[in-house]
Amino acid sequence: MTYEPLAYEFDVAHMIDAMVLMFGFQLLYQRRMQSVLRSFALQAVALAAAAAWQAHVQRAPHLYATAAIALVFKGMIVPFALNWLVVKLGIHRNVETALGIGPSMIVGVALVALSILLVLPVTGKATALTRESLALAMSVILLGMLMMITRHNAVTQVVGFMALENGLILAAVGAKGMPLVVEISIAFSVLVAMILFGIFFFQIRERFDSLDLRYLEYYRGDRQ
Amino acid sequence: MILGLLPQVAWILGFPLVGALVLALLPAWRWAAWGNVVISGGTLVAAAMLLGQPLPRPTRMFLIDPFNIYLVVLTAFVAFTTAIFSAAYISREAKAGQLDAKHLRFYHGMYQAFVFSMLLALTANNIGLMWVAVEAATLTTVLMVSLYRTRAAIEAAWKYFILCSVGIGMALFGTTLVYLAAQPVMGEGELAMAWSYLVIAAPGFQPDLLSLAFVFLLVGYGTKTGLAPLHAWLPDAHAEGPTPISAVLSGLLLNVALYALLRFKMIMAANGQSMLPGPLMIAMGLSSVSLAAFMLYRRGDIKRLFAYSSIEHMGIITFAFGIGGAVANFAGLMHMTMHSLTKSAIFFGVGIITQNAGTKHMDSIRGLTVSHPALGWAFLVAVLAIAGLPPMGIFMSEFLVVSSAFAREPLLTLPLAFGLMVGFGALLHRLQGLSFGEPLPMRGHAHPGFALSALALAPMFAHIALVLVAGLYLPAQLVDWFQRVAGLLG
Numbered sequence: 001m002t003y004e005p006l007a008y009e010f011d012v013a014h015m016i017d018a019m020v021l022m023f024g025f026q027l028l029y030q031r032r033m034q035s036v037l038r039s040f041a042l043q044a045v046a047l048a049a050a051a052a053w054q055a056h057v058q059r060a061p062h063l064y065a066t067a068a069i070a071l072v073f074k075g076m077i078v079p080f081a082l083n084w085l086v087v088k089l090g091i092h093r094n095v096e097t098a099l100g101i102g103p104s105m106i107v108g109v110a111l112v113a114l115s116i117l118l119v120l121p122v123t124g125k126a127t128a129l130t131r132e133s134l135a136l137a138m139s140v141i142l143l144g145m146l147m148m149i150t151r152h153n154a155v156t157q158v159v160g161f162m163a164l165e166n167g168l169i170l171a172a173v174g175a176k177g178m179p180l181v182v183e184i185s186i187a188f189s190v191l192v193a194m195i196l197f198g199i200f201f202f203q204i205r206e207r208f209d210s211l212d213l214r215y216l217e218y219y220r221g222d223r224q
Numbered sequence: 225m226i227l228g229l230l231p232q233v234a235w236i237l238g239f240p241l242v243g244a245l246v247l248a249l250l251p252a253w254r255w256a257a258w259g260n261v262v263i264s265g266g267t268l269v270a271a272a273m274l275l276g277q278p279l280p281r282p283t284r285m286f287l288i289d290p291f292n293i294y295l296v297v298l299t300a301f302v303a304f305t306t307a308i309f310s311a312a313y314i315s316r317e318a319k320a321g322q323l324d325a326k327h328l329r330f331y332h333g334m335y336q337a338f339v340f341s342m343l344l345a346l347t348a349n350n351i352g353l354m355w356v357a358v359e360a361a362t363l364t365t366v367l368m369v370s371l372y373r374t375r376a377a378i379e380a381a382w383k384y385f386i387l388c389s390v391g392i393g394m395a396l397f398g399t400t401l402v403y404l405a406a407q408p409v410m411g412e413g414e415l416a417m418a419w420s421y422l423v424i425a426a427p428g429f430q431p432d433l434l435s436l437a438f439v440f441l442l443v444g445y446g447t448k449t450g451l452a453p454l455h456a457w458l459p460d461a462h463a464e465g466p467t468p469i470s471a472v473l474s475g476l477l478l479n480v481a482l483y484a485l486l487r488f489k490m491i492m493a494a495n496g497q498s499m500l501p502g503p504l505m506i507a508m509g510l511s512s513v514s515l516a517a518f519m520l521y522r523r524g525d526i527k528r529l530f531a532y533s534s535i536e537h538m539g540i541i542t543f544a545f546g547i548g549g550a551v552a553n554f555a556g557l558m559h560m561t562m563h564s565l566t567k568s569a570i571f572f573g574v575g576i577i578t579q580n581a582g583t584k585h586m587d588s589i590r591g592l593t594v595s596h597p598a599l600g601w602a603f604l605v606a607v608l609a610i611a612g613l614p615p616m617g618i619f620m621s622e623f624l625v626v627s628s629a630f631a632r633e634p635l636l637t638l639p640l641a642f643g644l645m646v647g648f649g650a651l652l653h654r655l656q657g658l659s660f661g662e663p664l665p666m667r668g669h670a671h672p673g674f675a676l677s678a679l680a681l682a683p684m685f686a687h688i689a690l691v692l693v694a695g696l697y698l699p700a701q702l703v704d705w706f707q708r709v710a711g712l713l714g
Binding site: 118119121122123124130134138141145148154157161164165167168171172175176177178179180183184187190191194195198 | 350352353355356359360363366381382385386389390392393396397400401403404407411412413414416417430432433435436
């Protein structure tokens, strides 16, 4: 059964994908931890909308499960848990940056341009729905990486990783008819849950007196 | 048969899966340590059953072919011998009060879960399932690396976790791109992710998309393989975890990650029009070899030393597959096997040494051949083997790598041979201090008694014997498999 999406269905899909990307940018310019978590929650909700729309357009009901995971787990549970961790472990409320906000935004724009230039020429045969979604998804992935690189704090780094993962799920739901997407998003949820558990369980605050990853660089090589 | 589970594979995966559940619930760690050995033995028997029979037809989810069959057997074998070593190691650690019953229950459950995820990654036909399995392998090992709960162990686990998670993410994006490249030809659905179908239909895939996918896959699975410059997690994770885990990390997990990458390289080779994966792999392989060879000199920590040596050897293997062609691929496959056996033997030795000496610092360990003759000489032979001295198997495979590279790209052999020499020098320099001279007083755990000492040493002797035999004579069936796979690898 092949079903060709209508023109407006493309437009809506691209709009939602672009919203996920916009929240990716929003993550880059937040200066307070609470705002970072809120932006991330919004990105997850946008991802859920994107997955649900793809489920509708592709007539693929299993993608609703992916949408539900994104909405409930990443849009609600994870931001709530991280917020609790920030309060519980007394983590700094300010975001510490390795690269200033302005330069980060410029690098971010360059990364979006890079992914468009990279993806569009090589996806000639794929359907238009897939092509633009893929370019947007790759931009979200690269922005997530940028955030991981340019933020010191372990919590913001984890948020960066989850933003990267949002991009991966966006790519997977955009790939028409890709199997195992639900399983993959479950696998990622387990990974994320483990990371959160890890922060709490390792009590990084207690052991290192800070969640600042610069202190994690202490034990490197053979310094005794 | 919804999953298309092959009966042979069901046994191989069933043992560790059930074992993980049982061991996680078993409260007595002594029983768990022996249960771990028995379950691993069962897995090995199930894996060895594959050898006699004709290859089963692949299903959508699972596949047994000459490439993974020997890796499955190798993985089951090393998992079994490591379980034996682990029983002796854990018993000493527990007696010395380093680990308590709760941690040990967790450790044994996770050990089987880790073996399960590696075997799943090896037998998966679906590239998405393979990805999920590699991710699961990462998760289980992270938990084991942090077992000692020291500051350094937690730091190592966190670094490993974050770096490999990003790597795994990149690999998933690459996998999605491969699906997109295949979809116009193969249609939608599960067939477009089944490797055995992909490789047949590969000539029709979009070459550009496949090239882009390979870059992501190389970065992703390359991180997990420990290729420079993506290796930062590897020395820490090897150094801080329990030593049996270092043995399976080096000996097995790195192979599994490289195996995943090679499956995609086979699709690229079958496609024929995409970018050549060779140059990228050669570059990463050579940078790993040279970086690791020089880093070997500055190490003071014995586990870290051999972790860098693993980076060096994964570099050699990646280089060999990058050169390509029947001989180099053959050499790469053989080196994967030999490195796996030798490096795990070395880590067994290192485990006993650190328990005896109570330190990982090499300056505080001297004269092992005098103080512990059986251990000291076996360790000496194992390190000489990994350094590449004849007549051991590693020498054979390294010789094949260098000579086949010389035949195709003579100039590239210069940096490779230089790296090998530098690494050889570093290992020999360290080995001399460790093995000979006046023994320093050992401040480690109490002597475990004859039975446990023998149990701890037996796996090491078995591995060394196998590597020695392989250096002199390779079984015909193994050679046949290697040659068939070498042809497919392009």
